[in-house]
Amino acid sequence: MLHPLHFVISERLRDRILSGTYQPGDQIPSEHQVMAEFEVSRITARRAIANLAQQGLVTVQRGKGAFVATQQKVVYSLSSPLLSEAEMARQGVEVTVENLQYESVTMPAEVQKILGGAIAYLQKKILLFNGIPSCVDVTYVQPDLGKVYARELRRALTFSVLEKHGISIQKVDAVIECTQADYETSEQLEVPLGHPLIVNRHTAYSQERGAIVHGESISRGDRFCYSVRIERGGSRE
Amino acid sequence: MLHPLHFVISERLRDRILSGTYQPGDQIPSEHQVMAEFEVSRITARRAIANLAQQGLVTVQRGKGAFVATQQKVVYSLSSPLLSEAEMARQGVEVTVENLQYESVTMPAEVQKILGGAIAYLQKKILLFNGIPSCVDVTYVQPDLGKVYARELRRALTFSVLEKHGISIQKVDAVIECTQADYETSEQLEVPLGHPLIVNRHTAYSQERGAIVHGESISRGDRFCYSVRIERGGSRE
DNA sequence: TAGTGGTCTAGACCACGGT
DNA sequence: CCGTGGTCTAGACCACTAG
Numbered sequence: 354m355l356h357p358l359h360f361v362i363s364e365r366l367r368d369r370i371l372s373g374t375y376q377p378g379d380q381i382p383s384e385h386q387v388m389a390e391f392e393v394s395r396i397t398a399r400r401a402i403a404n405l406a407q408q409g410l411v412t413v414q415r416g417k418g419a420f421v422a423t424q425q426k427v428v429y430s431l432s433s434p435l436l437s438e439a440e441m442a443r444q445g446v447e448v449t450v451e452n453l454q455y456e457s458v459t460m461p462a463e464v465q466k467i468l469g470g471a472i473a474y475l476q477k478k479i480l481l482f483n484g485i486p487s488c489v490d491v492t493y494v495q496p497d498l499g500k501v502y503a504r505e506l507r508r509a510l511t512f513s514v515l516e517k518h519g520i521s522i523q524k525v526d527a528v529i530e531c532t533q534a535d536y537e538t539s540e541q542l543e544v545p546l547g548h549p550l551i552v553n554r555h556t557a558y559s560q561e562r563g564a565i566v567h568g569e570s571i572s573r574g575d576r577f578c579y580s581v582r583i584e585r586g587g588s589r590e
Numbered sequence: 591m592l593h594p595l596h597f598v599i600s601e602r603l604r605d606r607i608l609s610g611t612y613q614p615g616d617q618i619p620s621e622h623q624v625m626a627e628f629e630v631s632r633i634t635a636r637r638a639i640a641n642l643a644q645q646g647l648v649t650v651q652r653g654k655g656a657f658v659a660t661q662q663k664v665v666y667s668l669s670s671p672l673l674s675e676a677e678m679a680r681q682g683v684e685v686t687v688e689n690l691q692y693e694s695v696t697m698p699a700e701v702q703k704i705l706g707g708a709i710a711y712l713q714k715k716i717l718l719f720n721g722i723p724s725c726v727d728v729t730y731v732q733p734d735l736g737k738v739y740a741r742e743l744r745r746a747l748t749f750s751v752l753e754k755h756g757i758s759i760q761k762v763d764a765v766i767e768c769t770q771a772d773y774e775t776s777e778q779l780e781v782p783l784g785h786p787l788i789v790n791r792h793t794a795y796s797q798e799r800g801a802i803v804h805g806e807s808i809s810r811g812d813r814f815c816y817s818v819r820i821e822r823g824g825s826r827e
Numbered sequence: 828t829a830g831t832g833g834t835c836t837a838g839a840c841c842a843c844g845g846t
Numbered sequence: 847c848c849g850t851g852g853t854c855t856a857g858a859c860c861a862c863t864a865g
Contacts, residue, residue, distance in 0.1 A: 581764045655832080
């Protein structure tokens with residue numbers, strides 16, 4: 354047997370999706386129908402459909418069925434305008450912030466090296482885009498800033514608040530990576546365990562103060578992406 | 591039942607991994623052992639272990655067992671030095687290129703809009719890092735460049751070749767996103783179906799010629815990440 | 828040969844969604 | 847109510863890895 358049965362079946366279904374036999378939003382055959390059409394047991398039929406879900410081609414809904422995915426990714430621009438309400442509004446996305454945690458803590462050792470000192474404000478929030486939980490943001494903020502702007506930071510995007518008060522971000526170091534949802538994140542973003550996530554681990558610096566913010570933003574990988582424009586001055590580093 | 595059995599078990603095993611009971615590289619209990627310890631059927635034990643694999647916590651090897659993952663990600667710098675052999679060497683990574691396809695083709699409509707014209711050289715290659723297939727690169731190159739440097743482009747990184755010949759990249763637009771492996775990619779990168787991938791869809795511009803290269807680099811999401819440094823001139827766009 | 832994971836079957840019960 | 851997907855069982859055969 355060259356390929357397992359469940360795989361052969363999922364490829365057949367995949368072809369129908371890509372060729373448009375099943376349009377985005379359409380329901381694909383139920384487990385029962387797959388069992389009948391390909392003459393396999395339910396476990397094999399389930400497995401075939403699970404393969405499609407794992408490739409992000411369909412989303413399954415208990416009690417209803419499996420439906421062809423239909424998605425347009427929202428773009429985070431990493432260049433000039435850092436993630437802001439205005440930038441998201443331009444893409445037709447309304448941002449609301451749900452605060453999970455906001456308190457003064459002693460930072461883990463890695464973060465102490467970056468921000469300096471031992472104490473910082475730790476904020477955890479969930480960003481809802483058009484009401485949909487889309488991003489988990491965990492950020493450490495320098496203690497003086499975290500204290501002064503506490504009320505606003507709880508309710509809005511970190512960089513928007515800082516820039517509004519004249520604290521301009523001069524440089525940002527960012528690492529973009531992808532991971533898979535663990536239990537906590539899968540609950541927060543309402544995705545299955547292991548769902549692909551796109552993570553932006555960032556440190557922001559201001560001219561006068563040095564590193565002022567360090568944190569990570571975790572978003573659904575199937576709905577978001579980052580764009581960057583790199584201009585080269587002709588010089589080589 | 592608050593949580594399914596397979597989930598409860600995978601969380602128990604997960605705790606042991608995170609707490610260090612099972613060290614990176616260690617073998618975790620076999621399906622048979624999980625069946626005995628938690629008194630469940632094999633399918634449930636398998637499912638529990640599959641949950642861990644899906645979170646990237648373990649890798650399973652047929653005939654051997656499941657082992658705690660141990661990974662350090664390689665960093666692609668998106669800033670000044672574009673992906674180059676020299677930059678990778680600095681991280682202790684030796685790059686070799688396996689050419690899959692190199693030929694003159696008519697571009698799909700979206701790509702025609704970017705590069706202009708109708709014809710380009712299409713190159714597909716697999717990049718091996720220290721001998722491990724790590725990145726699938728699909729790139730369209732302006733026809734005159736693709737023709738002149740054909741031999742070299744087959745065997746080295748695109749940007750290295752161009753810069754070596756004095757064609758300097760002046761600007762790059764990039765979008766970083768994550769996807770899940772389909773069958774073709776899973777074969778090429780030797781990962782399971784649905785494995786998380788990190789994709790860099792990029793367009794490079796030279797001063798004189800405008801857009802000269804457009805393509806995407808698809809890498810294993812568990813082994814690679816992108817870093818960017820954003821400097822702001824103080825101006826607002 | 829013994830142990831491991833990979834695939835598959837038949838059959839059961841539960842929970843959710845719409846009629 | 848029926849159809850959907852979610853979980854679970856017991857048992858079978860195959861393929862790979864090791865000693």
